[in-house]
Amino acid sequence: MSHTVQDKAKLLARVRRIQGQAAALERQLDKEEDCGAILQQIAAIRGAVNGLLGAVIEGHITHHLVLEPSEAQRREDLDVVLQVIKSYVK
Template structure:
């Protein structure tokens, strides 16, 4: 079973919070809210996305690299994580 299925309720809660934060940002922009508050909201969204990414990466490493008995599959799964990290830090 995939770790994202096992952790689905927690991950979905994070996604819903991000959606709420994005909706709040949209409302702030529509209402021409002070740029300081908008910047703070963007930073909060970024933090929430980073938290979601961290949770999924942690689960991936644990379930697909640490617990995976097949070495070839572990290498493939490692490549997935490395690709995501490379694209994230660009």
């Protein structure tokens, strides 16, 4: 079973909070609010997305790299997480 299924409720709660933050940002832009408040909201969204990514990567490493009995599967799973990290830091 995938770790995202095990942590589904927590991950969905994070996604819903991010959706709420994005909706708030849209409202701020629509109302032409102060740039400082808009920047703060963008930073909050970025932090929330980073937290979500960190949680999923942590679960991936634990379940697919540490606990996976098959060395071949561990190598494949390592390639997946490395590609995600490489694309994220670009």
